[in-house]
Structures are given as structure tokens and as C-alpha cells.
Amino acid sequence: MKITLKPVRIETGSPDEDGRLVFADDRLVAILVRLSDQHEAAGKWFLEAAFGPAETGDHPVFADLDAASTWLAARFDPAIR
Template sequence: MSLRLQPVRVETGSGDEDGRLVFRDDALIALLVRLSDNHDADSGKWFLEAGFGCVAQERNPLFEDLEQAQAWFATR
């Protein structure tokens, strides 16, 4: 299994535009969005905006950094 994160600009309508498409073995499994300064204590953290298949969640998690997000994806 290999994970690949592809930088992407996300039109969220807010300052949260820095995103990553997450691929597992060439299949799209998630969209991560980096939270802007508008999110106070959570600024700079990565939010699972959308998860597909085995990473779909009822409550999407928040990650301190991309390394933490990748470790989480690896367990799914």
C-alpha cells in the first residue's frame, strides 16, 4: 500500500484553501484541508473534509500535521 498526497487549492468560500488529495494505490480516498487563521487554536491543523470508502467517517477527524494524517490513513 502506498499513500500519495497531491497539493490542491480548494474553493471553500473561506480562507481554508490549502488542500491535499489523498490517494492510496492510485485511488482517491480523501480530501484534507488545512485550517486557516480563522480557526484560532485549530489554525494550521488538517481537517478531513471528505473521506471515501474505508476512510469515510460520521465525524471527520482533525490532525495536527500531515504526518499524523498519513499515520491515521495507514490504519484504515
């Protein structure tokens, strides 16, 4: 399972525009947004949207992109769980 991140600006209606499209083996599986200074968790990454096995109903916040990638990879690869 190869997780790749593509930088993108996201129109959120707030300063939280720094985003990443997350692909698992060339399939879009999630959208991450870096939280701005308006949030207590400023600088961390928020799971804005998730698709397929990544859609758990939760919208976790991750310390960094490595943590987000690991969490997402586990949703698609049972061997990582």
C-alpha cells in the same frame, strides 16, 4: 499500502484553501484542508471528505500531514491498526 498526497487549492468559500488530495495506491480516498487563522486549530489539517473505508462519519483534525497519513493508512491496511 502507499499513501500519497497531492497539493491542491480547494474552493471552500473561506480562507481554508490549502488542500491535499489523498491517494491510497492510486485511488482517491480523502481530501484534507489546512485550517486558516479563523479557526482555533489554525494550521492543522481537517478531513474535509473521505471515501471507502476512510469514511467513518467523523471529520477529525490532525496536527500535521504525517498524522493524517498514518490515520488514513490504518483505515485501508488492517496490519497498521
